[in-house]
Amino acid sequence: MTQNIPLIGVIGGMALGAVAAFAIVKIAKSRRISQFGMVALGLIVGYLQARISGAIIGAIFGWVFTWFVFWLATGKYRRRLPSYATPGQVLWHHTFVVICWAIFIFLITPIIVVMPLSFNAENFFTFTPAMLNFDPAGYSLKHYEDFFTNSDWQGAIKNSFAIAPVATLLSVSLGTLAAIGLSQPFVPFRRAIMAILISPMIMPLIISAAGMYFFYSRVGLQGTYLGVVLAHAALGIPFVIITVTATLVGFDHSLTRASASLGANPVKTFFRVQMPLILPGVIAGGLFAFITSFDEVVVVLFVGSAGQKTLPWQMFTGLREQISPTILAVATILVVLSILMLTTLEMLRRRSERLRGISPG
CATH class of the missing domain: 1.10.3720.10 (MetI-like)
Structure with a gap:
């Protein structure tokens, strides 16, 4: 049961973020103000949970949720599709796009992860707490120096x-x-x-x-x-x-x-x-x-x-x-x-x- 707690937390956080995004959109009516509010909320909640790295992730999620809400509310999801497209065709089109992006992220993530790890100040193959908190002491060029020397x-x-x-x-x-x-x-x-x-x-x-x-x-x-x-x-x-x-x-x-x-x-x-x-x-x-x-x-x-x-x-x-x-x-x-x-x-x-x-x- 304890192994499912992180997954439940992620799903719950996404649900709360969606509710907060819809609420801010209804109150603010402006996309720019709504995005600013959600980014600020994500920064605060993320910082309380995981310091600097959590604040960055929270800000990104806040911006994405607000963009998604306005994308649905303003009907932009049909902008590049034919006017005669049925709701099922629209749903399949965007589902296919999401699948393609998911495959792309699945393929590119291992490559992206390696790059910041190469600046690790410790002799580890994992992210240290100092790296996750963006502490300058957690980063170093010593591995590059070792390669060139x-x-x-x-x-x-x-x-x-x-x-x-x-x-x-x-x-x-x-x-x-x-x-x-x-x-x-x-x-x-x-x-x-x-x-x-x-x-x-x-x-x-x-x-x-x-x-x-x-x-x-x-x-x-x-x-x-x-x-x-x-x-x-x-x-x-x-x-x-x-x-x-x-x-x-x-x-x-x-x-x-x-x-x-x-x-x-x-x-x-x-x-x-x-x-x-x-x-x-x-x-x-x-x-x-x-x-x-x-x-x-x-x-x-x-x-x-x-x-x-x-x-x-x-x-x-x-x-x-x-x-x-x-x-x-x-x-x-x-x-x-x-x-x-x-x-x-x-x-x-x-x-x-x-x-x-x-x-x-």
Whole structure:
């Protein structure tokens, strides 16, 4: 019974908040005044319950409840829906939106939680009372300092940046050529070849890693830098093939024929005509290949050696052996880098659509 007390408290608090929001709206009649009153009430109640962190959560809940009440009272819930939509359709529309937001929050919350934990002044993987109270003494950059000064972490980051760019270059070169070749209508067994080339992305990673281990041990590449680079390139090629193939779908092949009719050889046609138009897809595939190589840990455990210990390998070791909170700082840095790369991918996608005339410039 005691385990249900927090849940009952949350439900009761939400119910009381809704009642208070409706009451303030009826009395104040103004959205701005009502929101100010509910935010103030949430601040006071939250501070009494859990100090600063509770005050922040209470203020957010107060603002949300007041917005929701006015959203219902003013009929804005039908603003973006057709006038002929039935109440059931309106309810389903907003239910679907809530489900989508719930899934988004479920997926993004573990990533968001890691970021403030990386500033923990203690060697814990949980929020301390000082952090929850926003006490400056509860926050520190020592885990970031350990990452930038510890020889093990610096060696791992150097290995990652020594392996990932080379593997990406191989993936982009081979994947782009394969995609261009498979886009030609006269190539026999195109679908079968495509299925074989993208199979490393579909195959369970542990099976690919085991197969690479047995193959590389026979040819003398197991435990070498070249072996790790080739293994990561094999994992990145499918991403390049898929992105470049998607870019070639809207490519006008009459441009290459026009270039050939003007005397340009195939190599010059590729670099002067075809490459500028498919470049966004090539770069996007290269970014995917780089992320795949940089974040990969299973294959490098099989085909690598202590001399090729990458950053994910070091993070895995930190979790298994020494439980180092520096992992949180590294994870935060990787999240920031991933966000920057995803932003770059979105910009490249929009540029590609403008070049192909899909969206207005």
